[in-house]
Amino acid sequence: MSERREIKINVPVLARVEGEGALDLHIRDGRIENLKFHIGEPPRLFEKFLEGREAFEVPDMVARICGICPVAYQMSAVQALESLFGWRSTSWIEAMRRAMYCGEWISSHSLHIHLLAAPDFFGYSSAPEMARDYPDEVRRGLRLQSLGNELIRLFGARSVHPVGVRIGGFHAAPPKDRVKTLLDRLRSALPDAESLVAWTASVEVPQDRQDFVSVALRHPSEYPLYSGRIVSDTGLDIPVERYEDHFREHQEALSTALYSLLEGRPYLVGPLARLNLNWDRLPEPVRSTLAKTGIPFPSRNVFHSMLARAVEIHLAVVEAIRLLENYEPDVPFVSGHTRAGSGFGCTEAPRGLLWHRYDVGEDGKILKARIVPPTSQNQARIAEDLHRSIEAFGLDRSDDKLRLHGEKVIRNYDPCISCATHFLKLKVIRE
């Protein structure tokens, strides 16, 4: 019999996780008495900054929410505002948006797999340490990340907080010769992307099957990225504008990020949820490459998130090639009048569903903004997962092992904590 003991583990700062998150674990008599995953990042107040701003300023402002997924924020924003204003973008604009978004997926997922998550599975404390023993794998990751950044730069002039996106489309169409050069790089990255899928599938991960709800966009024909309906594996199937009828956010003590529940339950967004719901939308050769791994989807093992990211990198490279191979510059944007009302947008950020709502006044200025980022949606699921996986891991393990396992579980979600702190209840008393 294992010894009965009381353990308190506190991880005040999580390494290799963006932002200030923390974990408190209290075990008494072999059971978890209390487990808290806190987000302590100071609130960012972006939604308030947007109030009173002209609608056309929104894409550049929301890009600043995240240095890793600025394209996602821009895309959900332009989609919301264009749908309100009734601007119909062209198929060229839609295709180029998808291509740019592919760049962000490639870059963000490569960064997470190689520099943040993989060291966990190979027992290293950092990426530079892992790079000494696995230089080729880390180099491959860096090559893919650079390629993703270059694809964002093609449309956005720079990879961090790009400036090329506007309501209605892009400020300019990229020149043909630059697209041609990038297309060559994308084609030569295909073997890297394929071998990455095989490699992540070969990594030994904990076998931990869990019951969870997956939520993602679903498109009639494509793997979802820029558009689709919001669906779940529990039967939800709604248009983007009905999000607020089914998803509720609430505040909990000790966290500056809101918790979000679907019909009262935690849920998962992000690469694994997307793949679970959309594996049948993978084009060839992505589908065959995944099939060769022998790992079936949908998967109930959250540690398959790393494989899902690799599959999505492969998909994004294949998609970007398809979208750019017959590239001709075209009119880069549509325009029209602004209109008062509420507009909704939802796209698939690298970390999952990113939902925006803007209320715009008669003068074209933002009255109210609501931005629901993926990490705050995953927050309740992370807490639920921690509870189950730490129990499954074995509470009789040493404190260090429990701490490491907890961190590994959290990092697996690639939480972007700064983005998640999108809300603060503020009470002012004036006397």
Place this chain on the structure above:
Amino acid sequence: MTPVRVLGLGSPFGDDRAGWIAVENLMRSAGFRALPEGFASAEICDPVGNNLLDAMQGASLAILIDAAQSGAAPGTIRRLDAQNLEDGSEPCSSHGFGLSATLALGRALNELPPNVIIFLIEIPATAEFGPADVPSAPVAGAIPGLIAAVLADIRRWADS
């Protein structure tokens, strides 16, 4: 791609722009413009991490310029050889893959240029990182000396 690359690090905020300002001034300087065509380039590199490794790739000499707060007198310039730096142990994240982690990664992969020199400009402990257009007086005062030192390093390398 030129054999000598000067990279200004930092952000658009207050004295953290020191590395950027140094690069802008360097590019305007007579000494830099007198260098042979295709020999040296200078750019603002944002952010560090993989972009910095890309920017240094294939160079023979990379000179990095950044702001620092170490407690020294504001305006102090320090010159370090990247080969002599220890791997940092600061936590990394998707947004925060800092200079020392980047250099550690480059070293581990054997992908750093043979010569990497870092110039650090000490900024005041009270520096504010607002959208100021002009750097604080000690930082502004240190820029000409820094540029002379960078040019001296480039010349020394060219002569060797």
